[in-house]
Amino acid sequence: DIQMTQSPSTLSASVGDRVTITCRASQSISSWLAWYQQKPGKAPKLLIYDASSLESGVPSRFSGSGSGTEFTLTISSLQPDDFATYYCQQYNSYPFTFGPGTKVDIK
Amino acid sequence: QVQLVQSGAEVKKPGASVKVSCKASGYTFTGYYMHWVRQAPGQGLEWMGWINPNSGGTNYAQKFQGRVTMTRDTSISTAYMELSRLRSDDTAVYYCARDWSGIAVAGVSYYFDYWGQGTLVTVSS
Numbered sequence: 579d580i581q582m583t584q585s586p587s588t589l590s591a592s593v594g595d596r597v598t599i600t601c602r603a604s605q606s607i608s609s610w611l612a613w614y615q616q617k618p619g620k621a622p623k624l625l626i627y628d629a630s631s632l633e634s635g636v637p638s639r640f641s642g643s644g645s646g647t648e649f650t651l652t653i654s655s656l657q658p659d660d661f662a663t664y665y666c667q668q669y670n671s672y673p674f675t676f677g678p679g680t681k682v683d684i685k
Numbered sequence: 686q687v688q689l690v691q692s693g694a695e696v697k698k699p700g701a702s703v704k705v706s707c708k709a710s711g712y713t714f715t716g717y718y719m720h721w722v723r724q725a726p727g728q729g730l731e732w733m734g735w736i737n738p739n740s741g742g743t744n745y746a747q748k749f750q751g752r753v754t755m756t757r758d759t760s761i762s763t764a765y766m767e768l769s770r771l772r773s774d775d776t777a778v779y780y781c782a783r784d785w786s787g788i789a790v791a792g793v794s795y796y797f798d799y800w801g802q803g804t805l806v807t808v809s810s
Contacts, residue, residue, distance in 0.1 A: 675732065
C-alpha cells in the first residue's frame with residue numbers, strides 16, 4: 579500500500595495568513611492526488627483533484643501543486659471558514675489511501 | 686441537487702453484521718460509481734471499496750475482502766455496504782461517497798465529490 583504522510587499535523591494560524599500543508603507519498607503517484615477539507619461532525623469536502631485542479635465552487639484562495647511524491651495545499655489568505663482538518667488522498671493505485679490529516683486551528 | 690442520505694446509527698455486538706444504506710437523489714444513480722469510506726473516532730479516513738451501480742461490479746480494499754459486500758438496488762437508487770464479523774475496531778463513521786466522474790463520460794476518477802452524512806456503527810459487547 580502507498581503510505582501518505584502530512585506535515586505539520588497541527589498548524590496554528592491567524593485570519594489572513596498564508597498557509598501551506600505538505601503531503602508526501604511513499605512512492606510516486608504522478609499527479610493522482612486529491613485534497614479534502616473536513617469540519618467536526620461533517621463529511622469531507624473535495625477541494626483539489628489531480629494535484630492542482632480546483633473543484634467547482636471552491637474559493638480560489640485554495641491551490642494545490644506538486645507531482646511524484648511531494649505535494650502542497652496552499653491557502654493564500656486564511657478565512658474564518660477555513661479552520662478545519664485537511665486530508666490528502668492518493669488514487670494512483672489500490673487501495674486508495676489518505677494522509678493522517680492536518681488540523682488548522684486558530685492562533 | 687445531489688444528495689446522499691444514509692441510514693441511521695447502529696450498535697452491534699462483536700461477530701455480528703451491519704448493513705448501511707445510502708439513498709441517492711438529484712442525479713442518475715447508475716451513472717456514477719459509489720465508494721465507501723470509513724473514519725474511526727478521532728482518526729483519519731479509510732477507503733473500503735467501490736460499486737458500479739450500473740453493472741453491480743465491485744472492488745474491495747484487500748483489508749476488507751471476505752468481510753465486506755457492496756450491493757445496490759437501482760429501482761430505489763440505493764447503495765448498500767454490509768460488513769460482517771464485526772470487531773471493536775470496526776467502530777467508525779461509515780460514509781458513502783460519489784465518484785467525481787460520470788461513467789459514460791470518463792469512467793471513474795477515484796476521488797469523491799458528494800458524500801453522505803455518515804452512519805456511526807458502534808461495535809460493543
